[in-house]
Amino acid sequence: MAISTETFILNIGPVHMSTHGVFRMKAVMDGEVIVDIEPVFGYLHRGIEKLAEQRTYTGIIPLTDRMDYTASMSNNLAHCLAVEKLMGIKVPERAEYLRVIMVELQRICAHFLAIGAILNDCGAWGTPMMYMFREREKIFDLFEMASGQRLTYNYMRPGGVSQDVPEEFMPALKKLIAQLPGYFEEYDQLLSKNEIFLARTKKIGILTKEMAINSSASGPVLRASGIKWDIRKADPYSIYDRFEFEIPTGKTGDCFDRYWVRMQEMWQSLRIIEQAVKQIPTKGEIRSKVPALIRPPVGEVYTRIESPKGELGFYIVSDHSIAPYRYHVRSPCLINLTTLRDLVIGWKIADAIVIFGSIDICMGEVDR
């Protein structure tokens, strides 16, 4: 006598414990194994692209903060770079160095959260997250000194930054970058050789090189598959060509590699910050002369930067009025999710959660 089995549909989300926001997956399951999956987004679609057509170029900066809210400084930088390219503005030296310091600190912050979330999804219920948040709070203190806000900074402006850092900032920054290597080594020791973590992430969800390039994946997801492509080296923006740093790449493209690449990128960010702190001019202008109401000439621009999640691009079409004609954001998290279906099919549901966590998305950016 034979038993026959059937597949059933399981709905995962949009209200679920995994800390990535409101994301829904319709999974067709055969027992515990996933046969097909369909991601559903849009639960946080706020219409930022349409709202941006009604705001001035400086007034869009708070909107950009709230897209990828784990890395607000990167979003600000990309928008300001796009406007500066349209207008042909040159940024003063001290402002450039301040921008780089802020963005690299933000990269460390975002990678802490990413690693904490991967471990949360593996089942280490909250403890690594709490450790990571301890460091994030120290970096938030620095950001609060500079901009007054802990999460959505609104710090950069086209032409520079909005205000200079107070005197206590540099000593506090130097103290923090002396402490950070100790913390990185602590996490490396606890996590990178942990048996349970290795069993949960090694050889799970392997993304091949061809699939990664064809799916337009970018950022740590692309680099974990072995492709050495980082926009800070390939197409340098701001003053990144003055710093020495390496690009860590993974070997196989499994979940462990995606975690490991992020861990190593934090070390490289620390290296960049140390060099920037040595080279920054002690006095200088922090914003070049820019009219209060920005009216770029008619034209269009596509600028991209390497945000902690991947290639963040801004496409602005201007018609010489105070608001953009068309404002589009190339969201790395949304495009990285193209790989989700191929990565997850054939694995059990517990592995699917870890794979999804290792791609590391932020729903504010996916949905905009």
Add this chain to the structure above:
Amino acid sequence: MTVALSGIEVARKLAEHFTGAIVESSEKAIVISAEQLLPVMDYLKNNPEMAFSFLSDITSTDYFDYFEITYQLTSLEHNHKLTVKTRCYDRHKPVVPSVTGLWQGANFMEREIFDLMGIAFSGHPTLKRIFLWEGFEGHPLRKDYL
């Protein structure tokens, strides 16, 4: 440093292989006609000199007479980039061929354009709304919405 390929140079190379494909070309971008879009994109992806294996972005803009769809292509091997555009003059049922056969990453990008701007892509595996719900009337990013 990524070199932005000059549109005029690329247009000259393309004119040798494809007749009548190029509508306009300038320093920054080339405009291809919608009928010849797929062969030209195939050439740009697979030709060893061009080797545009990475599709960065697809966007659409609503100029009142036509819709313009912009493709940003990058080559990881040669480290150069190019902007390709195509236009669609039909306002009621705009249709453009889909490039998901060449680059799988275009899947969500084209669905987003269909959702927010209303341009359909022929040949797309699952063309349906992505951010807004089924039953939402209209396409918000069009200039005549609200």
Add this chain to the structure above:
Amino acid sequence: MEIEKSLSATYDSKSIDILEGAEIEALKASSAGVIPDPDEWLNEEIKRNIFLTTLDWAINWARRSSLWPAVSFPACCAMEFMSAFVARFDLARFGMENMRSSPRQADLMITAGTLTWKMAPQIKRVYEQMAEPKWVIAMGACACSGGIFANSYAVVPGYNHIIPVDVYVPGCPPRPEALLYGIQTLQKKIARMHNTITVPDLKKALEPEGVQGSA
């Protein structure tokens, strides 16, 4: 014994989407107005001249000191909520030790993020699954009134169009200290709730409507 796999999924994705869309449009049509805040019972003490008994005080103390939040974090305020939860601004010392994934075991919903019309039926479903007594804290500008996105085509201008809200915490995002202040305000509100049923109420509740006396 053989296992014969019939991998036929009778699953039509399009019809699921259409059903969801119909639900969202129905909710949008029916939520034009604002649900009033539940605060009439705060004035009951004065109106009916009832004072809280010791039993009331004890029940309120137990309820307000062990509020368990339900999982509901759409957007950026979730980051500040998580910061309020972990070691620096510890929420566990106020009794909110557990974040319950199942709304049936939770009694507080802290809405941390922008509400869109697509998400609204799900939030309403989660709120209705929570057991009485339950409270809602609207955290952040987007939760209070739509915030920076208020005039967007897809955003609900405030959670009070969908569910009744007890405490509003403004900010974008509110600092963890502001959230703690909001929770303490809610605790003060809970301390004044009237719980025990008085004898006249009980009689009225037990008497079936329209029937005089007992058969």
